[in-house]
Amino acid sequence: MKKIGVxxxxxxxxxxxxxxxxVVRKGIYHDLEVYGIYGGYAGLISGNIKKLELGSVGDIIHRGGTVLYSAxxxxxxxxxxxxxxxxxxxxxxxxxxxxxxxDGSYMGAKKLTEQGFPCVGVPGTIDNDIPGTEFTIGFDTALNTVIDAIDKIRDTATSHERTFIIEVMGRDAGDIALWAGLAGGAETILVPEENFSMDDICDRLKKGSERGKKHSIIIVAEGVGSGVEISQKIKELTNYDTRVSVLGHMQRGGSPTASDRVLASRLGARAVELLIEGRGGRAVGIVKNELVDYDIIEALETKKHEIDMGMLKLSKELSI
Known part of the structure; x- marks a missing residue:
């Protein structure tokens, strides 16, 4: 193999x-020509492809977003x-x-692989919902962005003695809500992987109020539903004054953490190694801090992302 794309x-x-x-520097180190496809699969179809040199990727390791753009x-x-x-x-x-x-990007790679063109998937999404890897690139940075927001909102929640509902991203996965809620000391965490009862939420708020608690933080994963709607239901059932913060796309931005930079470097380099070895149709990941790779078609068709229910149980035990 002499030429690869990214x-x-x-x-x-x-x-x-x-x-x-x-990907670029590992490829060049092994005497490959590396080409950047700009604008995702749309750029691939239109031929928006340019050869990349060492300098093409200089001073980008600390930048959020993607210099290759996406669509x-x-x-x-x-x-x-x-x-x-x-x-x-x-x-x-x-x-x-x-x-x-x-996973949508992986599906495209799967289709190319099925048609005989070797692809390797690298998990890049804040949602942390790719099967076969414990962590995805961007999750840790998004998590820290959310935790920073929780800390700030808790300050004003304390000052005004209110319940705040914070809606976070994650699509159909609850990892951001779960990890940020546990790290941020949230009283309630709602994730799509577990059913919840409005009566239980309200009972927890009432018990907290009865023991003198002045404020509460409720984290809602977007896959559960609207934070505004949950706020309205709490108001109807308890008459408690609530406020809602929807963090939105700020969770995707910002300079990546050291953890994400290291993870991305390891996974990107391993993807190039797999192509050099002639092992297309794979996806890379990390499990117990060890790099792994697996069949991308099999992963998308048979595996399902799961959250750590033990962490969810722990969050309830610590927020009594």
Missing amino acids: LTSGGDAPGMNAAVRA RCEEFKTKEGQQKGIEQLKKLGIEGLVVIGG
Whole structure:
């Protein structure tokens, strides 16, 4: 293999640039030509592809977002769109592709792999919802952004003696809510992986009030529903004064933490090694601080992301 490509797709995540840097410099170290595909799969179809040099990825390891940009692409979901992308790669003699992104990005890599073009997936999403890896690039940075917000909101919650509901991202996964809630000392954490009762939430608020507690923090994963709607239900059942903060896309931004930079560097470099070894159709991850790789098709078709229910139980025990 002499030429490889790299693209980022789906929602951006802090640390994607560190992964791109690792792919480019690891590739060049092994005498490969590395090409950047700009604008995700849409850029692949349109041929927005440029050769990258060592200097192309200088001073990006600390930057959030992705210098290769990202975009949704409905056309790439079709076989015709996928063939267009493969033809663009073949024009330049690119023989393998590193795809950095979430499960939608992995699905694109899976489709290319099924058509005989070797791809390796690198998990880049703040949601931490990719099967086969304990952590995804961007999760730790987003988590720390949320914790910082919780700390600030707790200050004003204390001052005004109110219950604050903080809605966080994560799509259908509750990892951000769970980890941030436990680290931030939230009284209640609502995640899509566990059913909840409004009566139980209100009972916890009442018990806290009865023992003299002046404020509460409730973390709501977006996959559960709207923080505003939950606030309204609490108001109806208890008449407690609540406020809602929806953190939104600020969770995707910011300079990546040291943990995300190291993780991205390790995963990006391993993806290049797999292509050099002729092992396309794989995805890389980290389990017990060891790099792993697995069949990308099998992972998407058979594995399911799960959260640590023991941590959720612990959060309830510590927030009595």
